[in-house]
Amino acid sequence: MLSITRAQVLDADTAAIKAQIEQFARRMPAAAKGMALIIDSELDVDLDAMLQAMRAAGMQPLAVSDGVLAEQARALGLAVISRDSGKTAANASAGAAPAAAEAAKPAAAAPASIGRKPARIIADPIRSGQQVYADGGDLIVLTSVSPGAEVIADGCVHVYGKLSGRAIAGARGDESARVFCRKLEAELIAIAGIYAVADQIKDGPRGQPAQAYLVNGQLKIEAHKV
Numbered sequence: 001m002l003s004i005t006r007a008q009v010l011d012a013d014t015a016a017i018k019a020q021i022e023q024f025a026r027r028m029p030a031a032a033k034g035m036a037l038i039i040d041s042e043l044d045v046d047l048d049a050m051l052q053a054m055r056a057a058g059m060q061p062l063a064v065s066d067g068v069l070a071e072q073a074r075a076l077g078l079a080v081i082s083r084d085s086g087k088t089a090a091n092a093s094a095g096a097a098p099a100a101a102e103a104a105k106p107a108a109a110a111p112a113s114i115g116r117k118p119a120r121i122i123a124d125p126i127r128s129g130q131q132v133y134a135d136g137g138d139l140i141v142l143t144s145v146s147p148g149a150e151v152i153a154d155g156c157v158h159v160y161g162k163l164s165g166r167a168i169a170g171a172r173g174d175e176s177a178r179v180f181c182r183k184l185e186a187e188l189i190a191i192a193g194i195y196a197v198a199d200q201i202k203d204g205p206r207g208q209p210a211q212a213y214l215v216n217g218q219l220k221i222e223a224h225k226v
Contacts, residue, residue, distance in 0.1 A: 004062070005131065009041035009050075017045065018053040025057035027193030031168070033058040038081065040065045047072040119155075126151060126165065133171075147187060156180065166190075167212075175214050180224065184210035194219045 011017065025032040037059055039050070047069050054061050063079035064070065070080045117136035126132055126141060128148035133139075139153035144161035151157055152168040156178045159167065163181035170177030170192035179189050184205055188197050189212045196212075196219050204210070204221045211224035 004036045004038055004129075006065075007037045007039050007054075007061075009039065009043055009045055012043040012045045014046045014049045017050055021050075021053045021057050021059070025059075028168075028190055028195055029058070031166070031188065031190065031195065035059045037061045038063050038065060039069065040067075041069050042067060044068050047078075048076060051076065051078070120153075125161075128165075147185075153177070168195075169212075175217075177213075179212040180210075182209050183207060184221075189219070189221065191219060196221065 009017070035058070037054060039047075039061060041064070047064070051061050061078065063081045064073040066080050066082055073080050117134075119138040119140050120132075120134040121140045121142065122132055123142050125143040126145045126149040128146045131150045131152065132141075134153035134155065134157075136154050138155040138158065139151055140158045140160070141151060142160050145151050145159055145163050145165040145167070147164045149165035150168070151159065151163075151165065152171050154172045154174060154177075155169065157167045157169045157180070159179075159181040161181075162183040162185055163179075164185040164187070166188040167179045167181070167186055168188075168190045169179045173192050175192045177191055179191065184201075184207065186198065186201065188195055189201065190196075191212060191214050194214060194217065201221050205223040209224045210221060212219060212221045214220070
């Protein structure tokens with residue numbers, strides 16, 4: 001299964017769109033590289049310029065949702081799909097928002113700070129191809145996160161089973177956020193844009209309870225007693 005992110009356009013300013021895509025790619029290059037995208041927009045924007053910016057950042061736009069951009073998309077040879085296509089897989093577990101604030105909304109300016117909201121608790125396993133996002137708070141997964149799945153929170157990420165997919169904490173820049181899991185097998189861990197991929201953490205506490213946090217701007221991953 002392919003993990004697909006829905007990018008929602010919230011600003012018609014081409015320069016703003018390009019700047020936020022570039023900012024996300026600089027902060028999280030591993031997440032941006034190869035990211036498959038479906039573009040949602042109710043605004044009439046310059047689709048060609050947006051596609052160029054996404055591709056320059058290493059992203060792979062696949063289609064646009066049917067609507068105001070459909071005519072431009074067809075002229076550019078891009079697929080046009082139903083607005084509901086893929087939402088069952090991508091937004092599983094009680095309507096998860098697709099990807100982190102910066103990843104899912106490349107045209108939106110993320111606020112510098114947000115009020116902390118109650119933790120979002122997910123009781124079901126997060127399966128390959130699914131993305132779950134906790135907006136403004138912590139994300140607690142009571143089971144496991146499969147390879148190819150992605151869990152994202154503006155606060156901390158807690159996984160009380162095996163973490164085999166990607167975990168992103170502090171999605172809006174909270175450097176105090178942490179990632180906790182009972183068994184570390186992650187493909188990627190990121191906190192406030194600082195990330196490590198599987199090859200970089202293979203000598204760490206893999207297969208063990210672990211936590212990840214930032215120390216002086218550097219990502220530290222260590223065994224953690226639970």
